[in-house]
């Protein structure tokens with residue numbers, strides 16, 4: 405009886421008296437947490453939220469205390485202010501572990517960014533370009549060995565290896581040797597752990613805190629090995645004299661010449677954060693670009709021809725010149741739209757005193773998010789939003805621009821923020837552009853890509869989302885380009 409009474413009061417309060425009661429959404433979602441948790445635990449939340457936006461409009465109540473937006477004005481209102489923090493559930497860290505960029509409060513986060521922003525500025529990234537290029541050359545050499553100049557591979561494996569080796573070298577001056585030993589990165593076990601944690605905490609925050617118990621033992625051993633190796637790498641650099649040009653060299657700057665410094669424990673947790681944030685979104689974007697091109701052979705031929713016409717050899721390829729290739733740029737923009745690399749809602753909490761988001765006055769503590777997948781795939785903002793059409797971005801050249809405007813009249817750039825905006829936007833976006841351009845230019849310069857007989861490239865995109873995309877192998881036939 406008391407349980408029924410509690411339930412009745414909860415339903416009545418959430419539907420009639422709660423500060424968010426006027427916002428639309430399915431009855432069960434407005435009343436209880438469980439529909440949200442269920443879709444999150446089953447890896448379908450961003451797709452379901454898109455369905456809800458298509459049905460209910462620009463703002464949807466996705467849980468009793470949560471609103472999802474696809475209104476472009478909400479980007480600035482939510483993410484433009486440091487005070488809109490990630491919810492506590494996303495900022496938890498084990499006792500005794502130092503803060504990182506994701507968990508830090510507003511002041512600590514500002515100090516971290518002050519130290520790290522220069523490590524990702526244009527001039528620093530120009531210095532990393534030869535490192536990036538060297539690993540992609542090594543990846544091509546491995547592909548050659550595996551295919552003897554032409555044959556079948558799981559491209560996702562090579563992308564994973566290349567991207568992890570690059571971020572290891574750029575962060576600590578030492579790669580993870582994934583390409584060297586043809587071994588998938590041990591850090592992937594951290595991602596598996598995150599996935600287990602996402603599923604567990606969707607069921608209940610209490611179950612979430614048991615995620616260590618729920619993670620299979622071999623993954624835990626690999627996880628502990630990863631943390632130990634990070635601690636060792638950092639302490640070698642802190643105590644050593646080597647000062648090569650890498651991200652660590654910025655974090656270790658002489659405290660006398662800087663008003664913002666990081667402790668050794670903060671360097672450890674932040675360098676692990678950089679390794680995770682600097683690998684997984686790139687692996688997603690590069691593999692998706694390949695899958696989308698394989699599923700669209702005319703686009704694949706066009707971008708390959710553009711690259712081969714621009715560069716006489718692999719040595720000639722540079723990120724700066726690749727940036728001048730309009731169709732390559734359009735392919736990347738369109739990949740980031742169709743398959744946003746950080747697809748899950750980027751939750752934030754309305755700060756004390758309340759705030760206005762997209763014209764709505766919201767009370768303190770309301771959880772708010774821009775549904776990235778919903779926004780980028782919304783037909784309100786992009787014509788034929790589910791179609792991979794790089795041509796929609798060719799709006800500079802006169803003849804093609806007129807055609808793009810005619811075929812794709814809805815093209816709302818305010819809605820499109822693949823790297824986020826504001827003080828917690830993507831720290832590594834300049835590096836990401838260099839990696840994306842070099843990878844595509846080098847791979848497509850060297851190889852013609854084909855879908856293996858009997859396979860369907862478009863089905864690769866049928867994935868679930870637990871924090872990140874759940875990617876399967878990407879089988880490709882490689883043939884040396886003539």
Ligand code: HEM
Pocket residue numbers: 505506517677678679681682683685686689740744745746750822823824827828829830831832833835836
């Ligand atoms: C295609 C590649 C990438 C995409 C699309 C991407 C996208 C994003 C997005 C959307 C966010 C904001 C997340 C949020 O609001 O909660 C973010 C944050 C971040 N990204 Fe990236 N990212 C990419 C590559 C990289 C790379 C190569 C690095 C290099 C280390 C990096 C480092 C970070 C960091 C450190 C943050 C957290 C920033 C903070 O909270 O202050 N990302 N990224």
